[in-house]
Amino acid sequence: MNEPLTREEDTDKLAHFRSIFREELIRHRTYRLDLFFRLQFPNEESNKKKSPESLDPTDALASSAPISVRQHVLFKAISRNFGRLASVANETLASATDGTLDAARFRSLAAAIRRLDSALDRFDAAITASLTDVDELTGLLNRAAMERDLERELAHARRNQSPLCVAMVDADHFKRVNDIYGHGFGDAVLEELADRFEAALRPHDRVYRYGGEEFLIMLPETTLQDGVQVIERLRQTVSETSISEDDVEVFQTISAGVAQAGEQDENEDVIERADGALYEAKASGRNRVVAVSV
Ligand SMILES: Nc1nc2c(ncn2[C@@H]2O[C@H](COP(=O)(O)OP(=O)(O)OP(=O)(O)O)[C@@H](O)[C@H]2O)c(=O)[nH]1
CATH class of the missing domain: 3.30.70.270 (Reverse transcriptase/Diguanylate cyclase domain)
Structure with a gap:
């Protein structure tokens, strides 16, 4: 069983962090659409601007995350799974560009996306659970x-x-x-x-x-x-x-x-x-x- 996400951080801080996390989730889902667009049209000029690595959601989150969140095993899982996705996405984009994209590579991209999604969802659930654990007056656990x-x-x-x-x-x-x-x-x-x-x-x-x-x-x-x-x-x-x-x-x-x-x-x-x-x-x-x- 995982350690609770955050114990002593107060509710406001965590609630604020959750709102940033939710924005990041939306951005991440948009990024996915972008990725599929690039696979369909690999030679479009507009597709060459962003590399998959530059979109790591944990980069954007780390600065506003309380320390206990940054050290949490689920937060690390997001980073790790994003790393995998970025690497598979790079390979897939390269094969789309040179015309060698096949079903196996596409399946491994889908698997990497699924794994990252699961880490993001579990992390989201952990934040919500932690918020309901906290006593609003004292910030202690309830x-x-x-x-x-x-x-x-x-x-x-x-x-x-x-x-x-x-x-x-x-x-x-x-x-x-x-x-x-x-x-x-x-x-x-x-x-x-x-x-x-x-x-x-x-x-x-x-x-x-x-x-x-x-x-x-x-x-x-x-x-x-x-x-x-x-x-x-x-x-x-x-x-x-x-x-x-x-x-x-x-x-x-x-x-x-x-x-x-x-x-x-x-x-x-x-x-x-x-x-x-x-x-x-x-x-x-x-x-x-x-x-x-x-
Ligand atoms: N300000 C405030 N008071 C609270 C809160 N929760 C409980 N109380 C009060 O704590 C008091 C507890 O009173 P009692 O149970 O009689 O106990 P006590 O006066 O501390 O006496 P002893 O425990 O016997 O020493 C009550 O007046 C409650 O209204 C809270 O969140 N805020």
Whole structure:
């Protein structure tokens, strides 16, 4: 299974990139018509202007693509398949010009076009899927993405006998923040928390907005002891620095429950245990991390 196309890029950036990609698709389809025209009329003067290589769609896309997109396996597949098509197109055009174009060569041109089309379509589908994975307020991955990823991580942990931790993290007394400073400021706090979580975690850890003021953090290849340390560090980082906007400033704290996944666990099992630990953290005073073993 491919890695998701983009995780941390925000929705606007990706939506913008998708609109550029769609334009490129249209240009690419026009190019195909052009190619057939050239094969029919190889000696027309107007046909000699453009070489197939100059029309690589990934050239035009690379400058506006977020890094995670450029490095994505499907993006590389477009480039590779375009390279093949350009080379077959050159050979086919040459044989059309000298009158030796035959069915076999034409078939290999059609096959190269089909392969490139398939790469373009899969890439398009991946962009669309990534857009629906992103929470619009925080730019984090949403709950639907979490459910899918957790299932995959649990299977991976089972297969490799590796540890996996899940943390449920919740902003403390968040209702008060909304009530006192307004919903707009509450939103800003959630955005800031999301940024701090992402900045404090390691690249292979993942943060999701679980819903409302609740977040889920997935820590692959992490034992319960290490997971608690990671989340405890996060808790400290969040509580030490205030969050401010205009003339409002708050010190927001978080509570967390950390659970290690057991071998038989499905998504709901490990989430339920982490949630139970979070409940304990709240009940015992908030601004703390509670761990629960399998
Ligand atoms: N601004 C803002 N508030 C939200 C959002 N989603 C949920 N909330 C608010 O988060 C608050 C959660 O309140 P409670 O569930 O009572 O919990 P709490 O006040 O954080 O108290 P404890 O969790 O017990 O510490 C509610 O007021 C929700 O309206 C959001 O997207 N933006």
